[in-house]
Amino acid sequence: MANQPTKNTPMLYPWHHFVLLPALLILSGYGIRRYLAVAGDDTEESRLWFTLMALAVVSFGVLLMLRQHYALTLQDRIIRLEVRQRYFEITGQSLRPLEEQLSLSQLLSLRFAGDAELPGLVQSAIREKLSPKDIQSRIQDFHFDPMRV
Numbered sequence: 544m545a546n547q548p549t550k551n552t553p554m555l556y557p558w559h560h561f562v563l564l565p566a567l568l569i570l571s572g573y574g575i576r577r578y579l580a581v582a583g584d585d586t587e588e589s590r591l592w593f594t595l596m597a598l599a600v601v602s603f604g605v606l607l608m609l610r611q612h613y614a615l616t617l618q619d620r621i622i623r624l625e626v627r628q629r630y631f632e633i634t635g636q637s638l639r640p641l642e643e644q645l646s647l648s649q650l651l652s653l654r655f656a657g658d659a660e661l662p663g664l665v666q667s668a669i670r671e672k673l674s675p676k677d678i679q680s681r682i683q684d685f686h687f688d689p690m691r692v
Contacts, residue, residue, distance in 0.1 A: 657684030
């Protein structure tokens, strides 16, 4: 247990991180450089480079934001279901009535708790309005989540 990691580390998706992002970064940089060389000219070439630059920069930003957003939204839903299921298996009671008193970030922190301490931590989190960091600091049997994106 002493060698267990206590925080999530980012995962890399090769196609996204090593192909698309670098290609769009290069294309954005090149488009900006080429546009700056012809900026101020009212020519087809300047409009073409401006359009290419704008598309590349916007695409780069969208690619950065959407990948993480969709993955984390889905994972949050799955974690919520996992904590509900674990709570039910341990206590025989539904977590849904209590869940309304917990924030999503509190629920996400509760997933790290071992089975023996989960019910008590849920009650403490509600009663004492614990922050996610406070919840994690009270966990004795920390279960690291290596699959979080």
